[in-house]
Amino acid sequence: MSALTMFSLSGKKAIVTGGSQGLGYEMCKALAGAGAQVAFIYVDSPQADDIATEISKEFHVMCKAYEADVSVAEKVHSVMSKIYADFGDIDILIANAGIHEAGPSETFDLDLWKHIFDVNVHGAFYCAQFVGERMLKKERGSIIFISSVAGHVGVRPQEVASYSASKGAVTSMTKALATEWATRGVRVNSINPGYMTTVPFGDNPQTRFWKLRTPMGRLGKPDELNGAAIYLASDASSYVTGAQFFVDGGYSCS
Template sequence: MNILEQFRLDDKVAIVTGGAMGLGQAMATALAQAGANIVIADIREDVAEATATTIRETEQVKTTALKVDVTNPEDVQKMVDDVVEEYGKIDILINNAGMTINEKAEDMTYEQWNKVINLNLNGVFLVAQAVGRQMIEQGYGSIVNTSSMSGIIANKPQEQCSYNASKAGVIMLTKSLAMEWSKYNIKVNTIAPGYMKTELTKPFFEQGGAMIDDWMGFTPMGRPGLPEELGGIVVYLASDASSFAQGSVFTIDGGYTAL
C-alpha cells in the first residue's frame, strides 16, 4: 500500500471525548479531514452539536454529537451502545476529556483532588474499558489517550499536583492496556502535549507575565503549540500507518521535556 494511503481513515468511526472545544475539536477535525466519521462526546451538548455541525459541513463526513459524562459508567456505556447502533462499529477512540485545578498541595481539598483524578484518570479508564470491550468483540481498534508532558515532569511555577498525578496515571494506564490488548489487535497509545494555545489559554499567553516567560523560557522552540499541531500525530496513531506503535508516549511539547 502507498504510504500516504495508510494515513487515510475513510469510513472509519471515531469517538472524540471532550471534543467540543480546544484540543479535542482540533483532533476531531483532523480525523475528519482524513475521512473518518466523527462522534463528538462532551458534557456540553450545545457546543458539541455546534462542533459536529461545523465538521460535517466543512469536511463532508457524517457526525454525531452526544452528551456524555465520562465519569458516569452508565453514560459511558450508553455512548458506546448508541454509536454501535448508529454506525455498527467503533474504529478509533480519542480519549481526551480532562481538566486541571491549580492549587498548592498543602491547601488542596480532598474534593478538589478527587474531581481532577475522577475526570482525568477514572474517566479515561471508564471510556477505554467500555470502548475496549467493543473493540475486543470486533477484533481491532485504535485508542489514543490524551495525557500530558505533566505526566512526565513536574510543572513550574504553577502548583498542580493532582493534574500531574492524573496524567502520569494515564501514561501507565496506556502502557498497561497496550500490554493486555495487543492480543486483540487493539493499539493503545498516548500523546503528551506541552503548553498549548487554545481558546481558553489564549488570553494568558497574550497577557504574558512571569509565568508565561517561565513556560516559554523552558520551551526550546520558545512558543506554545497550536491545537492543529496535534492533528498529524492523531491521524498517524488512528491509522494503519502506526501499525507497530504500541504502548508509546508521544510528547508534542516544543522540546520542553528534552531539557
C-alpha cells in the same frame, strides 16, 4: 499501499471525548479531514450540535455530538451505546476529556482532587473499557489517550500535583492496556502535550517562563496534536503500541 494511503481514515469511525472545544475540537476536524466519521462527547457546550453540523458539511462525513459526563460510568455506558447504535463498530477512540486545577498541595481540596481523577483517569478508563471490549471482539482498533508532559516531568511555576498525578496515571494505564491487548489487535498509545494555546494566556511572567523552559521557545498551537493523532489512529502506526508521543516543543528533554 502508498505512504499517503497508510494515513487515510476513510471508512473508519471515531469517538473523541471532550470534542467540542480546544484540542478535542481540532482533532475531530483532523479525523474528519482524513476521512473518518466522528462522534464526539461533550459535557457542556450549547454549540455542540452546530459544531457537528459544521464538521459534517466541511468534510462530507457523518459527525454527531453526544452529551455525557465521562466521570460517571453509567453515563459513559449509556452514551457509548447510543453512539454504537448510530455509527456501528468503532475503530478509533481518542480519550481527550480532562480538567485542570492548580493550588498548593498542602491545602488542596480533597474533593476536587477526587473529581480530577474521576474525569481524567476514571473517565478515560470507562471509555476505553467499553470501546476496548468491542474492539477486542473484532480484533482491531486504536485507542489514544491524551496525557500530558506534566505526567512525565515536574512542571513550574504552577502547583498542579493533582493534574500531574492524574496524567501520570493515564500514561501508566496506556502502557498497561497496550501490553494486555497487544496480541489481540487493539493498539493503545498516548499523546503527551506540552503547553498549548488552547486559551488566550496573554503575555505574562508565567507564559514567558513556559516559553523560556521550552527549547522551541513557544507554546504549541491547538492543531499541532493533529499529526500525531492521525498517525496513531491510522494504519501507518500498525506496529506502534504503548508509546508516549511528546508534542511539547522539547519541554520533556530539558
